[in-house]
Amino acid sequence: MSQLHALAADVGGTNARMAWVEVDSKGRSAPVVISAQTYRCADFAGLDQVVARFIQDHPGQPQALALACAGLRHEREIINGNLPWRVHLDALEQVAGGAPLHLSNDFEALARATRWLAEGAGQLLHGPAHGRAAPVVVIGPGTGLGAALRVPYPGGEIVVPTEGGRPGFAPGSAEESALLELLRAHSEHAGHVDTETLLSGPGLLRIYRGLGQLQGLTASAETPEAVSQGSEAGTDALARAAVESFWGALASVCGNSVLGLGAYGGVLLAGGILPRLLHAFDADRFAARFAAKGVMRPVLEQVPVRLIEHGQLGIVGAAMAISEA
Structure with missing residues (x-):
């Protein structure tokens, strides 16, 4: 199967952006965002609760969980002084039903996605x-x-x-x-x-x-x-x-x-x-x-x-x- 139904998240110090995404497993085209919602990090006690809330608001079962998060991974946690909580990877995998977790730094993910920008996109400064x-x-x-x-x-x-x-x-x-x-x-x-x-x-x-x-x-x-x-x-x-x-x-x-x-x-x-x-x-x-x-x-x-x-x-x-x- 070339298309995977994934839950993707972009987590910064203020907001966590969640989305259902269709991903070409061969990487031949850009992932397609199906539905998305943004949550304030400070309104939750942990990222696993944000993921659970998104699945409640937009029901589905992920085949994979892709997380882009500010901070640095240390064993089974992500540590970042700008987040209101530490990110516990075990809790994330559990709330996602055991779907495999793919982890990126938030700006690593952002830079990776610029591959799909049209040449000359944005405002030249x-x-x-x-x-x-x-x-x-x-x-x-x-x-x-x-x-x-x-x-x-x-x-x-x-x-x-x-x-x-x-x-x-x-x-x-x-x-x-x-x-x-x-x-x-x-x-x-x-x-x-x-x-x-x-x-x-x-x-x-x-x-x-x-x-x-x-x-x-x-x-x-x-x-x-x-x-x-x-x-x-x-x-x-x-x-x-x-x-x-x-x-x-x-x-x-x-x-x-x-x-x-x-x-x-x-x-x-x-x-x-x-x-x-x-x-x-x-x-x-x-x-x-x-x-x-x-x-x-x-x-x-x-x-x-x-x-x-x-x-x-x-x-x-x-x-x-x-x-x-």
């Missing part, structure tokens, strides 16, 4: 319309900062998951250095401030509050959404400065990722928050920060950066692991 035949890095700020590398080779490709949000943040301006010192003073990890501390939804709020402290201004917004809304509406100058600072830091991290991973085929930006910040995107400033890497500037000027719609790519990429097992 920097560089030429088409990149060279080389690895592509997929980066996305959300509850945290995810990243994965898609590496082509003759006749196929592999996807390498990374913990791209965990290395220490490298400031690229005096303002970012000052922000880093503020955050370092309150670090719970012996002064270590990782990149996703700034480049994430919660990170945007930290930038906003940090700039307020540095400039002696009142930071009245209480959520990342309120920061982006105040920036877009033009009612909060501090919020606008925070969003612009976010884009600058993201550009610098993208450039570092290209050089550090050899991703000269391009950068694909995903994640839920970037579309809400596009009102403050400035192509010239982004290009300047992205390419500001000394003698490597001419190389980075020819690396495309695109913003893609996350949508159901995580679910599709999770399901693709079934045919690649």
Whole structure:
């Protein structure tokens, strides 16, 4: 039988997206999403309960369970500081009726699914319309900062998951250095401030509050959404400065990722928050920060950066692991 009826899940720090998916066991075509629903992780005591709720809401029996989840597998658990609970694999397999489990990192799955994107999909933010035949890095700020590398080779490709949000943040301006010192003073990890501390939804709020402290201004917004809304509406100058600072830091991290991973085929930006910040995107400033890497500037000027719609790519990429097992 070439088609498998699978339950696929894309689990991030805030939401768990569940779907029934038809998967070509030979991997000759993209998995097809039949029905899907999104649940808030904080509303449940564990991922097994989310899966059970989805099966209750959309009855069926999976032939396979494909899970894309933020975090790192440790024995029979997945550990992630951004999830409200640990993921226990035994409980997941039990609620799925013993169906075989195929596990992916969430950005590994997202990067895998970009194979099916049309050439030139998304919005070009920097560089030429088409990149060279080389690895592509997929980066996305959300509850945290995810990243994965898609590496082509003759006749196929592999996807390498990374913990791209965990290395220490490298400031690229005096303002970012000052922000880093503020955050370092309150670090719970012996002064270590990782990149996703700034480049994430919660990170945007930290930038906003940090700039307020540095400039002696009142930071009245209480959520990342309120920061982006105040920036877009033009009612909060501090919020606008925070969003612009976010884009600058993201550009610098993208450039570092290209050089550090050899991703000269391009950068694909995903994640839920970037579309809400596009009102403050400035192509010239982004290009300047992205390419500001000394003698490597001419190389980075020819690396495309695109913003893609996350949508159901995580679910599709999770399901693709079934045919690649």
